[in-house]
Amino acid sequence: MLTKRIIPCLDVTFVEGEGRVVKGVEFVNLRDAGDPVNLAQRYNDEGADELVFLDITASHEGRRTMIEVVEKTAEQVFIPLTVGGGIRNIQDIENLLCAGADKVSINTSAVKNPDLITNASDIFGTQCIVVAIDCRRNPRVEEGRTVVKLEDGSHAWYEVVIYGGREPTGIDAIEWAKKVEKLGAGEILLTSMDRDGTKDGYDIPVTRKISEEVRIPVIASGGAGTPEHFFEGFVKGGADACLAASLFHFNELSIKELKEYLKSKGLEVRI
Amino acid sequence: MRIGIVDYGVGNLKSISHAVEKKGGKAVITSSPDELRRCDGIILPGVGAFRCAIENIAPIKSEILELVSDRPLLGICLGMQILASESEEGGLHRGLDLIPGKVTRLTGDIKIPHMGWNSLRITRYSELFDGIEDGSYVYFVHSYFMRTDERFVSTKTEYGVEFPSSVVRDSVMGTQFHPEKSGDTGLRIIENFIDMCRR
Numbered sequence: 001m002l003t004k005r006i007i008p009c010l011d012v013t014f015v016e017g018e019g020r021v022v023k024g025v026e027f028v029n030l031r032d033a034g035d036p037v038n039l040a041q042r043y044n045d046e047g048a049d050e051l052v053f054l055d056i057t058a059s060h061e062g063r064r065t066m067i068e069v070v071e072k073t074a075e076q077v078f079i080p081l082t083v084g085g086g087i088r089n090i091q092d093i094e095n096l097l098c099a100g101a102d103k104v105s106i107n108t109s110a111v112k113n114p115d116l117i118t119n120a121s122d123i124f125g126t127q128c129i130v131v132a133i134d135c136r137r138n139p140r141v142e143e144g145r146t147v148v149k150l151e152d153g154s155h156a157w158y159e160v161v162i163y164g165g166r167e168p169t170g171i172d173a174i175e176w177a178k179k180v181e182k183l184g185a186g187e188i189l190l191t192s193m194d195r196d197g198t199k200d201g202y203d204i205p206v207t208r209k210i211s212e213e214v215r216i217p218v219i220a221s222g223g224a225g226t227p228e229h230f231f232e233g234f235v236k237g238g239a240d241a242c243l244a245a246s247l248f249h250f251n252e253l254s255i256k257e258l259k260e261y262l263k264s265k266g267l268e269v270r271i
Numbered sequence: 272m273r274i275g276i277v278d279y280g281v282g283n284l285k286s287i288s289h290a291v292e293k294k295g296g297k298a299v300i301t302s303s304p305d306e307l308r309r310c311d312g313i314i315l316p317g318v319g320a321f322r323c324a325i326e327n328i329a330p331i332k333s334e335i336l337e338l339v340s341d342r343p344l345l346g347i348c349l350g351m352q353i354l355a356s357e358s359e360e361g362g363l364h365r366g367l368d369l370i371p372g373k374v375t376r377l378t379g380d381i382k383i384p385h386m387g388w389n390s391l392r393i394t395r396y397s398e399l400f401d402g403i404e405d406g407s408y409v410y411f412v413h414s415y416f417m418r419t420d421e422r423f424v425s426t427k428t429e430y431g432v433e434f435p436s437s438v439v440r441d442s443v444m445g446t447q448f449h450p451e452k453s454g455d456t457g458l459r460i461i462e463n464f465i466d467m468c469r470r
Contacts, residue, residue: 002430003388003408044454049388075289080410080452100285102452125319127384127412186384215382240387270388270408 001268004234005049005241006255007219008248011056012036012069012085019069021249022056034249040073040081043248046255049270050080052105052189052243056164058086067099074100082130084189093120097128105189107132108162111169111176114183121184130219131185134161135173135206136193146174148205158192158206165193177210188214189243191221199225199247207237219243227253227261234267272468275310277335277350278302279327287316287347290451294462304334312342312468317349321360321374321415324349325367332367339369343442343467345399348413351438351445355417369443372419379431384414389436389448391426397439399446400425401463409436409446409453416447442467 010021019036040051053069055062063086070083083096084105093104110117110131121129137156141147145157158173177188190210192203202220211218220239224230224247233242247253259269274296276284288298291314299310307313313335317324328335338344346354355366358374366374377383388408393400416434428436428447437446444464450457 001389002385005387071285074285076293078286078290078293078451078458079454097283098285100283100289102283102286127318127386187386217382217386240382 003268003270007050007243008043008048009052009243009245010036011054013057014065019065036069037072040077044077052082055085070099070101103128103130105130105132111162117183126184126186130187130189131180132189134191136161146172148209181214181216187217189219195223198223201229202233204237211238227258272296272465273310275307275313276300277315287451290461296465313344315346315350321358322364345464346445354445360415370440372417374415374417376415381431385430386412389428393426395425397425399463407456409448411448
């Protein structure tokens with residue numbers, strides 16, 4: 001049976017020309033979590049199913065550093081690698097795939113230029129194009145929006161946000177998810193900005209809604225704080241994979257413990 | 272052991288080459304038949320569409336068929352599918368016909384592509400799976416699979432249907448999964464392949 005996947009996310013920036021993994025809340029108060037290649041190796045040894053590297057600088061220099069990080073990681077780590085952050089065109093994608101990435105994650109550029117999804121999946125195959133969707137709850141319910149019932153019984157629609165959550169787009173996240181599937185996305189990485197960094201748990205209402213509406217795998221992201229949150233993400237949210245960052249980096253929870261917990265709850269995981 | 276990785280313009284060859292080197296082989300990425308002739312075994316990688324792959328490999332097809340008569344070949348993912356007689360991906364296309372079989376689409380109430388970690392049920396002994404426990408997990412990304420005679424099937428995997436996740440016919444082998452992305456289990460399979468190239 002296909003297993004549920006656990007994916008550590010490594011947010012990479014660089015200090016004096018070297019890639020470092022960092023984590024903060026809303027990109028402030030960044031804490032240094034170590035060397036990306038070493039961390040990738042550690043997660044591989046602990047049983048991570050995939051790894052995601054995000055270049056949070058999304059700068060020219062950042063992309064170059066990321067290629068070196070991917071090259072070094074791919075020499076040592078034999079599980080799938082996804083890389084995102086600042087990818088603007090086909091050339092950026094090709095550079096990362098040639099460096100050893102298996103998938104790329106496109107976010108802001110996909111919103112600005114949806115043709116990039118189609119062109120990229122035509123050239124490289126849908127399986128390597130992940131579209132990252134960052135969204136935020138908008139309680140101003142309007143006609144034409146996909147309204148979702150929240151945990152407390154209130155209603156909201158989910159708005160796509162770009163540039164790391166700084167810019168709202170007016171786009172309905174559920175409609176956007178359906179559209180990116182049609183355009184050729186192979187997977188959706190869904191981050192709820194309401195939950196990111198909170199450790200209150202994944203945003204179940206939007207995860208469930210999108211999982212029901214598309215036929216491609218959905219990765220839940222943002223908010224994981226306990227093993228129970230992962231269980232909810234899979235069972236209530238219908239996610240195919242759950243992603244987390246700081247929880248793993250700072251040894252609050254090991255992937256091995258997490259998987260043993262999920263297995264004890266009856267989920268199929270790779271141990 | 273020199274392991275030739277056939278570069279026919281499809282996909283990421285870095286991972287498989289790193290995996291071969293990690294297990295003590297010398298990885299030679301090439302599309303030259305002369306280079307391949309100097310290798311002890313051949314790996315046929317592949318990501319993308321069947322038609323594209325078979326068109327790209329056409330110029331060296333006869334050399335590949337000649338080379339596999341006296342050295343092991345491992346096809347990975349699409350590289351396994353093109354070993355079959357034919358495929359119905361994007362119309363009907365002829366394959367290399369090294370293993371009698373037909374490539375068809377996965378069906379059922381499932382998400383396609385089949386992407387992620389799934390388990391192997393070992394159905395027939397092969398050296399390729401030496402030291403691999405029944406039920407081990409490996410990494411898949413595919414939408415099509417090969418239908419073939421039971422006698423060529425060495426492992427099966429369940430996804431909508433139970434399909435052949437690896438095939439072996441003498442020294443021609445194929446895995447539908449990616450051993451180079453399957454952690455320690457995958458590396459062991461690569462190591463077994465390199466060992467099979469020793470004689």
